[in-house]
Amino acid sequence: MFRFSKPALGGAIALALAALTAGSALADGRYAGIGRSATRAEIHAWDIDVRPDFKGLRPGSGSVDQGQEVWEAKCTSCHGSFGESNEVHTPLIGGTTKDDIKTGHVLSLVKGDAPQRSAIMKVATVSTLFDYINRAMPLTAPKSLSNDEVYALVAYLLNLAEIVPGDFVLTEKNIAEAQARMPNRNGMRTDHGMWPGASAAKGGMGNGGKPDVKNTACMSNCKTEVKIASLLPVYAETAHGNLAEQNRPVGPVRGKDTSGKAGATPAAPAPLSENAAASKLAQDSGCMACHGVAGKIVGPGYNEVLAKYRGQADAEARLAAKVKAGGQGVWGAIPMPPQTQLKDEDIRSLVKWIMSGAKAQ
Amino acid sequence: MADQPNPRGRIRPAPESFLTEAEITAVKEGRRDFLRNAFVTASAALAGSSVARAAEGDPNILTLPPWTTSLGQPVAARPYGLPSQYEKGLQRRESPGLTRMPQVSVAFTPLQGLFGIITPSGLHFERHHQGWVDIDPSKHRLMVHGTDDSFLKQPKVYTVDDILRLPPVSRMHFIECGANTGMEWGNVAVPTVQYSHGMLSCSEFTGVPLRVILEDCGIDWKKAKYVLAEGADGSSMTRTIPIEMVQSDEVLVAYGQNGEMLRPENGYPLRLVVPGVQGVSWVKWLRRIEVGDKPWATKDEAIHYIDLMPDGQHRQYTSVQECKSVITTPSGGQILLDKGFYNISGLAWSGRGKVKRVDVSTDGGINWRPARVEGPVNSKCLTRFNIDWVWDGKPAILQSRAMDETGYVQPAYGQLRAVRGTKSIYHNNAIQSWKVIEGGEVSNVQVL
Incomplete structure (x- = not known):
């Protein structure tokens, strides 16, 4: 009986014997000698995620003013003084209005007139901002911020987006109220067919995998004309280097020479000086x-x-x-981290x- | 000279045919002045005598090359093998201007030159959110715990030794970034299949089903609804995975890739494999699994990897990579050598199962022919297709259209945009078109 696979080993006797018998299968899905219990301290050290219902959030507080101080020291160089910079990453702040805070759906997304989407135009949950800043920022020194500094930075960002006033102090107690004012809190849907788990009807999300776009496998005379909607722009062809050098030198095709100097032989790379x-x-x-x-x-x-x-x-x-x-100061207000x-x-x-x-x- | 390839009408000089019939005749008649003209594209270093002999056939045959007349290199000259020096064109590349920081960027797989379905590990596409790391496996840990104590009987810590002791499985699966072909939602933006479809790779992964590990921790399957996977790198990237996929045994804690350990760029020593789901969920450098009952709305499922619809709403938790295909050769930026026979070859895949059929059109989608679907055909895995084509030298538009085992047919751009608009960024699985012009040049176009 000890060669049975795990479902057969349900009883207590089988369990005890299985543990003693070399070469036997598992007791209750457990693997003897593999892994060990995680300690409370270990789980506390790594379990830093924060859910939209703020499960996982550790108590703390930070004011808009404190946030501004941390921001100017550690965040401005990439994100700009007001989170508006488009220099290094896409903007964090901008494109939302006081009206959006009322409706919970950013109007420029509906109108489609925003030149680009800032993070605050998209995100529905303050928990996401807290969790991400806490785990991954600043880019070159992730996890170096204190819990209160994260609260303060989130408060500062929310203030930049006019979601909270300038004298606001964000804490674990009022963070849900701030979330209830997020300008795109009603801008997310999950009623699509691209969630691979249980459907909403069965306690999960989405429609259970029903696709939204349909085509049929027509084989002949499927249309009367071929409409070309878009061609490759010339700048895009030459912006990706010499395509001749991105293909094999033998085979049924060659790469097109887009170097502008066809025929020239490339020089051998010299060792680094x-x-x-x-x-x-x-x-x-x-x-x-x-x-x-x-x-x-x-x-x-x-x-x-x-x-x-x-x-x-x-x-x-x-x-x-x-x-x-x-x-900071020698070359202007933006500090070098x-x-x-x-x-x-x-x-x-x-x-x-x-x-x-x-x-x- | 009947066996000499006829270069007339050839658009691109192939290496083996640099003499025209007229030039060969000239040599036979003793005229040597053709030298000044004939060798523009061939080796100018050839001696006169071998030129004379060339009239009798291909000098690559008549004059033995050095590799046939010398001693070759010793074994283990390169203890970890490398591709031929002539294969340097096939490399991972960034798309200029796509991102501004190479640590937060993408390098694309050169699909235009690959065969079969397995991506060489060194050419697997890269997408990092905060740079890649090379982790000391003896210091790496995988922690498994619940959102609270009720989800698991025993929160546990596993070393890499532990994971490698557990019973493994090996499976072939594709991985595609949700943003693959994302630059092309609104219009044609990139010249080649490397940049249009190269956030796509396929490997044989070896690892332990996550179900096995969760059972080892005594998971309460009735209570668990979702798991959170987290990486050990600076970004500590997190994604929500449905428990049903874990229960189905599909989700793996993988360490092997194509017979060796994962490459650091692909998550060494542990990564999650979530077949059929976009690459961002395949958390690299996996350090933690949390079992819970609600999704987490992490940054990469609440700010990025959300699909903007025409009504201004975003779709959240879009994860499945729907059925898609692309012709990899001939493809954008390439030039056909000549009129005549070609094998049109490409890749098809579906996040919902096996590829059932691929059709190919050479007239922009008016008429279609079924392609040969090559084996093996695995679920949620790249599938290679081929079809014969005799190019008559006239303009053509090449397309492929895949169907998966659910009966879903890959849509045309017009059909996709009618539902999802042009600003989604993610999950563009439209039919790709390559336009061939009379000179043999192939370029990227979009057909509605």
Whole structure:
């Protein structure tokens, strides 16, 4: 009987014997010697998710003012002072009105006239904002915010979208009230056929998998004319590199030469020079998301840094310290966040490269 | 010279046929001045004597190449093998301008050059939300617990050792990003199938059914309605998975991909496999499973991966990848070598089961012929189709249309847009059209 699979081993005797018998199957779906109990502390350390009914939310509080302070120090460089920036990511805030807060459905989505969708135009739940900021922000230092800082940042964002007043303090007690004012809280539907679980009628979501779009497998004379609705724009063809180099050099087809210099033989890649290596390090470390070589993006261009610090004896050491610890004020209000993920030696080579003109080669 | 390929009418010089019949005749007649003209596209380094011999046949045959006349490389010269140096064109690539930060971006699979149904692991598409990580497997843990104590008898922690001790299964499945073909909702935007459909890959995954692990924790199946899967990377990405899919044994905690461990870019050492469902739910670097009774509305199911409909409402929790197909060769950005015979080849798949049939049109959808559906045909897996085509040199529009075992037929752009508009971003499964012009050039067009 010990070779039975698990459904056969229901009784207590079989259970006890199975545990003693080498090569036998399972007791009650349990695998002997595999895994161990999770401790309360372990679950507490990882179970940080917050549901729309705020199950999982840990008590705390944060004001709009506190949020603004944290925001300016840690978030502005990517999202802009008011969450409106479209420089690095799509905007967080913008496109909602006081009326939307009343209706709960963003009118510009209905009219289709918004140039793009901000996060606040889409999201229906404050829990989502809290959960995501808490688990993933800031991008280069996720999970470094305190619980109260997350409350404060959510309060600040809600204030930017005029959902809560400037003197608002967000807590676990009033977060549901804030959620009830979200401008797109009535803008989500689940009555579609693309949820792979039980249907709403059976306690899940959606219509049980019924598709919304229908075609038939017509085989001949299916239409009288072929309507071409859209062609590839010329800029799109050349924007994706040389297509000749993205196909195999043998076979039934070749890639189209979109380099604009058909016939030229490509040069063999040279090994990386010291400049090229530093340039790659700057790319790989994410520096170039904010700094240009020849001009400002979010932070100053490396040419501007060089111009400012050229000839100063301790320039490299001072800059290295700024990269490591972050800085604000020298180049305007947008702070540079601390780059603690970089190794000291890498910071030194980056600074040396910047102070030698940040050449690509 | 009857066995010499006839290059007349050839649109692109193929490597083996650089001499025209007239030029061969010229050589036979002793005229050598053709050299100045004939070798523009061929090897200018060829010596005069081998040129003379070329008249007698292909110099690639008549003059033995170095690889036939020398000692080759030793074994294990490259302990982890690499593709030929001539295959460098087939690489993962970003679509310029799609994203502004390469850690929060996509690299597309070069479908235009792949065969069969399995994607080489090094060419599997990449989509990261906060960069990729290479996790020390000895320090990785999988925690399983409930939203409260009533969902599981025993919350547990598993090491990678533990997971690899459990009885595994191996299954082939496609994975497609919900935003695949998303740039094309409104109009043609990208030149090749790599960028239009390359957030699509297919592997043999090896792992343990999540059902087995949840039973090991003593799950209460009556109470459980959903599970939350969470990654161990900086984004700690989370997605809600229906318990019914877990119960069906489909959902895997996978560690193997095409016979080796998962690549770091694909979630080493553990990832969730959720067959038929968009890639974002296949949580990489899986560290935690929570069993609960309500969906979580996480960032990637409440801000992104929601489908905007024409009435201004968003569809939330759209997860299934509906039946879709695409011709991978000939496809956009390619040029046909010549008139004559071609094998039109492509991929079909459905998140609702097996592909039942694929039809191909070469006249923009007026008439269709059934393609050969090649085996194996697996559920929720890429399926290769092929069909013969003799190109007469005239303009053509190539399309494929797949049908799955539920009877659902892949829609045309006009049909899809009539219901979902043009701003959805996600779940574009419309019929793809490739226009062939007289010169043999193939380009991306949309036919309603």
